[in-house]
Amino acid sequence: MSRKRNKKGVIKTVIVIALSFTISLLWENRKTANSNPLIPIAPVGNPPPNLLKPPKLKTSPSPPVTEAPKPPQQPLVFAPPAQFRSQIVYKASINNSKVIALTFDDGPSPETLKILEILQKHQVVGTFFCLGANLREYPEIAKRVVQAGNAIGNHSWHHYSHNVTEKTASDEIDNTGVHIYRSTGAKSFLFRPPGGRLNNGLADYAKKKNYVVVMWSIDPKDFLQPPAAAIARSVLSQATSGAIVLLHDGGGNRQQTVEALSAIIPKLKQQGYRFVTVPQLLQMQAGQKQRIANQKSP
Template identity: 50%
Template sequence: MKKQIKVRKVKNKPFRITKFFWLGVAALVMIVGIGMIIPFKPSANTLELAVNASSLKTIDTKGQIEGFKTQMLDSWQEEAKLKGILEIPKRYQGMTLNAVKPNNKDKIIALTFDDGPWPKYTEQVLDILKTNNVKGTFFVIGNNMKNLPVVGKRIVTDGHTIANHTWHHWYHRLNPSVAAKEINDTEEIIYKVTGVRTNLFRPPGGVLGNGPAAYARSKKYSVIMWSADSNDYKRPAASRLIGNVMRFSKPGGIVLMHDGGGVRDSTVKALPEMIKKFKQQGYRFVTIPEMLELEDQQLAIASK
């Protein structure tokens, strides 16, 4: 006989809201309210993370600004290159010059350098000029520009004037087509390397009658000679080189030196002392275009 199991029914008791329940609700509301009123105080680690994130954002913003500046500068330089013709006053175009008329109130002198760019020496000359805050004019050989484009470009980026000195530096008589090619090819390599063009020309050795100078004048180049020859191509002692220059220099003068074409140790050694002597005598240094512009202004005033 099976034992009968009795199931005891449990009655559901109704939920009774007591005073303890209401106290709990009130406490929870107070905690939430206080949390909303009192600002959260982050831990040191949290602060560090926030600062780092802020710094990264600032660095990123600065990087974007610098990138934008660089982009604008590159754009400006490209535009300048397209327009980059070193114009000189019209009165000097197609003329041969070895100096300008002196102005006693403004003692100016132009330092010019031939036959570069050249290994070692051109950069040494550029370093000296930069240290002394002096700008010069460099008459470059086209073939040398082709071989040393980085040095040739530095001439322009350092703020100096670059000018045409033929492709091969030949002295002998050239027929018209060869003379034209010597100058045109050099003009193109100057533009290709530096982004600027020039209408200043100096004939190799100062020879005016062998073809290139005549072609240059026909193309409105100013043929620039000199008034004070350093004779540095003879490799004199530095003291003698300085004496050669100072003896023949006058306001409005053009000094001939060489940064290329051979050993130029004397030129490099003499240049700082030469600059010092000119400054002591009250001279200031200008490029050839600046010199011609200054004289052009004086002549314009005098003609009024």
């Protein structure tokens, strides 16, 4: 009996020792984990910048910002006042102020950029009658023309001078209109007949489509590339209020035209002239007539 008891006692003792050893071991482990000198501790200071960023929250994408609804943007339209639709104009009758319209034919072309530069330098605008074939080649230049505040007009696609059928006239003018819109976002109802021809079918078709046929009152024949001084002299000697000046920004080197403009613009400004686009010029005449009509009515 006493041996059995002794055996039990020994087992108990062993269990107690084993338990207390395990507990003390666990306790030691906790202490060393908390104060292990081998674990490097980052010095206290500014954390690297990326840590300063707040964590990205994984949420559903924020709803689109709702802005105040914008009014639908009206396409830019270069059109004459109603009384000039389907009409031919050579100049405007303006008698209460000095205004003049510079027009440039046969572009857009790299030469157009030189013209734009000189117009911008003097802060004046003009009207550019473009060829469809060139619009297709230089849409960016046409865009710059309109962005700079100038008006744009239709000068047909091929610059035909021979007689054309109505079908050809429609191709020439309608397709050019499409390319004016594609390159500039503007619609134009200004037509300048190639070579100023009014009887080969193109001008008739334009009139049928409500265009104003824009001729000119001053032609210094810059397309023949005379000296700049000759171009300037021709324009300055014929300048009157309401005049429309024919110049070119395509069809060849236009250095003489550019140089002539450097003389023409400051000189006419000195004389009190303002430079306007063709639609602005026609609008002024229409407004003037309206005022006269109002004054006459009882």
